[in-house]
Amino acid sequence: xxxxxxxxxxxxxxxxxxxxxxxxxxxxxxxxxxxxxxxxxxxxxxxxxxxxxxxxxxxxxxxxxxxxxxxxxxxxxxxxxxxxxxxxxxxxxxxxxxxxxxxxxxxxxxxxxxxxxxxxxx
Amino acid sequence: xxxxxxxxxxxxxxxxxxxxxxxxxxxxxxxxxxxxxxxxxxxxxxxxxxxxxxxxxxxxxxxxxxxxxxxxxxxxxxxxxxxxxxxxxxxxxxxxxxxxxxxxxxxx
Numbered sequence: 001x002x003x004x005x006x007x008x009x010x011x012x013x014x015x016x017x018x019x020x021x022x023x024x025x026x027x028x029x030x031x032x033x034x035x036x037x038x039x040x041x042x043x044x045x046x047x048x049x050x051x052x053x054x055x056x057x058x059x060x061x062x063x064x065x066x067x068x069x070x071x072x073x074x075x076x077x078x079x080x081x082x083x084x085x086x087x088x089x090x091x092x093x094x095x096x097x098x099x100x101x102x103x104x105x106x107x108x109x110x111x112x113x114x115x116x117x118x119x120x121x122x
Numbered sequence: 123x124x125x126x127x128x129x130x131x132x133x134x135x136x137x138x139x140x141x142x143x144x145x146x147x148x149x150x151x152x153x154x155x156x157x158x159x160x161x162x163x164x165x166x167x168x169x170x171x172x173x174x175x176x177x178x179x180x181x182x183x184x185x186x187x188x189x190x191x192x193x194x195x196x197x198x199x200x201x202x203x204x205x206x207x208x209x210x211x212x213x214x215x216x217x218x219x220x221x222x223x224x225x226x227x228x229x230x
Binding site: 035037044045046047050059060061062095100104105106107108109110111112113114115 | 123154156158160164165166167168171172177178209211213214215216217218219220221222223224
């Protein structure tokens with residue numbers, strides 16, 4: 001059974017940093033691209049970032065480019081999202097998701113974690 | 123950036139009725155379009171990928187069609203558990219892999 005468990009969310013002040021983790025199990029982690037998607041309170045889904053199975057290709061939404069860094073440790077079956085220079089508009093539930101293929105392009109996300117809430121406020 | 127526009131914003135129907143949800147892309151995404159269902163307090167669930175392929179475990183009453191810029195999600199006969207918010211997402215060759223704004227399917 002595929003399982004994705006996010007952690008690391010919480011309350012952080014504007015300008016602060018946070019690192020999210022996503023522990024994966026039930027599939028061969030290195031064979032699949034992974035994605036972060038966020039959802040602000042009461043709003044729709046926003047694609048944030050994605051990384052290929054080997055970790056060599058990374059992609060970002062313009063809204064987070066230069067502030068967020070996606071990475072993965074395939075030896076630990078774990079996905080990360082390092083978030084720096086956080087803003088109030090980054091407040092959201094952050095979901096990690098497994099993609100259907102090893103490359104980022106052309107594939108949907110078939111399994112999702114339950115999400116972790118990040119609140120940016122003073 | 124490819125913009126996806128979903129219509130209607132809200133759809134009010136009764137159990138047993140047929141639901142038709144639309145997603146229009148600002149430029150062609152070929153067949154690289156997915157549909158997700160999200161219930162309150164839950165993560166999204168993949169229903170359809172590559173425009174018309176049902177994901178694992180998805181009932182046959184859900185079907186997807188379309189290519190290029192116009193796509194449709196059809197639920198043939200609504201069950202009580204189908205009332206939720208539905209999102210389309212394009213996953214063509216270049217990010218960002220944008221989502222539509224969602225269609226809320228509510229009980230009439």
